[in-house]
Amino acid sequence: MTQNTTSFGQAILDRADQLARFSDAEAGLTCAFLTPAHRAAQAQLAQWMEEAGMSVRIDAIGNVIGRYAADAAVGDSARVLMTGSHFDTVRNGGRYDGRLGILLPIAVVGALNAAGIRLPYHFEVVGFAEEEGLRFKTSFLASSVLAGRFDPALLDRQDVDGVTLRDALAASGLPGGGELPALQAAAVDPASLLGFVEVHIEQGPVLLHHGLPLGIVTQIAGSSRFQVRVEGLASHAGTTPMGMRKDAAAGAAEMILLVEQRCGEVPTLVGTVGQLQVPEGSSNVIPAACMFSMDIRAGEDGIREAAIADIVAGIQRIAARRGLTAKVERVPPVNNAPCARWLMDQFGAVLKKRGLQVFELPSGAGHDAMMMQRVTDVAMLFVRCGNGGISHNPLETITADDARQAAEVFVDFLRHFQPLPAMRR
Ligand code: HGY
Ligand code: MN
Ligand code: MN
Numbered sequence: 001m002t003q004n005t006t007s008f009g010q011a012i013l014d015r016a017d018q019l020a021r022f023s024d025a026e027a028g029l030t031c032a033f034l035t036p037a038h039r040a041a042q043a044q045l046a047q048w049m050e051e052a053g054m055s056v057r058i059d060a061i062g063n064v065i066g067r068y069a070a071d072a073a074v075g076d077s078a079r080v081l082m083t084g085s086h087f088d089t090v091r092n093g094g095r096y097d098g099r100l101g102i103l104l105p106i107a108v109v110g111a112l113n114a115a116g117i118r119l120p121y122h123f124e125v126v127g128f129a130e131e132e133g134l135r136f137k138t139s140f141l142a143s144s145v146l147a148g149r150f151d152p153a154l155l156d157r158q159d160v161d162g163v164t165l166r167d168a169l170a171a172s173g174l175p176g177g178g179e180l181p182a183l184q185a186a187a188v189d190p191a192s193l194l195g196f197v198e199v200h201i202e203q204g205p206v207l208l209h210h211g212l213p214l215g216i217v218t219q220i221a222g223s224s225r226f227q228v229r230v231e232g233l234a235s236h237a238g239t240t241p242m243g244m245r246k247d248a249a250a251g252a253a254e255m256i257l258l259v260e261q262r263c264g265e266v267p268t269l270v271g272t273v274g275q276l277q278v279p280e281g282s283s284n285v286i287p288a289a290c291m292f293s294m295d296i297r298a299g300e301d302g303i304r305e306a307a308i309a310d311i312v313a314g315i316q317r318i319a320a321r322r323g324l325t326a327k328v329e330r331v332p333p334v335n336n337a338p339c340a341r342w343l344m345d346q347f348g349a350v351l352k353k354r355g356l357q358v359f360e361l362p363s364g365a366g367h368d369a370m371m372m373q374r375v376t377d378v379a380m381l382f383v384r385c386g387n388g389g390i391s392h393n394p395l396e397t398i399t400a401d402d403a404r405q406a407a408e409v410f411v412d413f414l415r416h417f418q419p420l421p422a423m424r425r
Pocket of ligand 3: 086097098131200366367
């Protein structure tokens with residue numbers, strides 16, 4: 001296949017720039033689920049997929065799914081190799097997190113189509129509508145629908161303006177109008193899948209430090225998220241003696257330090273409090289309430305669960321000692337997801353053939369592949385992250401040459417892809 005390789009990588013980066021213009025905020029890139037910017041990004045992706053030669057559908061949660069149909073000679077028996085990643089972002093995020101894993105396969109399909117090459121299987125590219133949880137404090141909302149793992153309780157979850165997920169979907173004009181049966185019917189039939197592969201920026205410094213453009217992911221670290229509400233008693237900041245206070249914010253501060261201390265005890269364990277609020281607080285009133293998020297992750301589920309048990313018990317101990325109450329609400333956890341050796345090896349064979357080092361590394365970040373791993377085998381190709389490996393930050397970057405190499409590896413992978421003879425599920 002001939003392709004203009006110099007422009008291949010730059011074209012992908014240019015599209016990431018174009019997509020980043022659809023933002024909820026004037027400065028930087030914020031693309032939360034079902035905002036006008038999000039709908040514009042969705043429409044743009046659908047257009048690019050069609051131009052690349054795919055037929056496009058949009059499902060009940062807003063996923064954009066492009067299909068590059070199998071070679072007609074394969075007939076009705078063709079199954080689907082799926083790829084994709086998310087197009088929502090964190091607040092003031094980077095332009096490659098998630099999006100690279102949609103834009104790169106679209107470019108790859110465009111090149112295959114231009115060269116008149118069809119694959120012996122259907123190849124589907126999914127733009128997942130929501131992964132980061134920014135608006136409804138969920139995680140993997142869109143891939144959970146596709147994987148048939150949608151939690152109906154999430155329909156009642158509210159955004160900061162009190163709009164429920166159910167109402168947001170009903171107002172969106174998406175097929176199914178937010179009705180549960182439509183969300184359930186959007187699940188893919190696992191028997192139709194050959195596997196799921198995701199290209200993603202590494203979001204860390206490992207490939208950069210090793211001087212390598214690409215890496216193959218071994219497993220994706222499990223994660224648990226919580227919302228904690230601490231309640232105390234509002235009283236006068238000038239007249240209440242220090243020993244007589246029920247200060248919810250001071251209690252929360254001690255709890256946050258506990259998260260830091262406990263998660264610092266084990267190398268692969270990490271814990272983050274990324275949101276912290278004193279609702280309706282005043283500078284001269286002792287805080288009656290304090291709310292914070294917790295995100296706890298580890299490469300092993302047992303290590304994560306042990307830390308959570310200690311932290312939740314510690315939160316209750318701190319609350320009791322201070323005369324406070326603490327309510328800990330847990331978002332359904334996502335367990336550690338191993339990648340499939342047979343798929344990893346097919347990526348490895350391509351890297352080797354192309355003279356690239358076969359380098360394997362675990363992912364500390366969560367990805368849509370974790371949810372898809374519940375219904376099919378998955379693999380991930382990581383692309384080097386520049387600027388010291390920073391991500392969830394506007395400084396996140398990749399080079400055009402690394403994007404080119406990733407796209408070429410992906411083309412090679414697709415053209416030599418061998419399905420597993422007997423699917424494991
Ligand atoms: O939070 C994560 O790991 C991912 O970026 N959603
Ligand atoms: Mn992210
Ligand atoms: Mn991501």
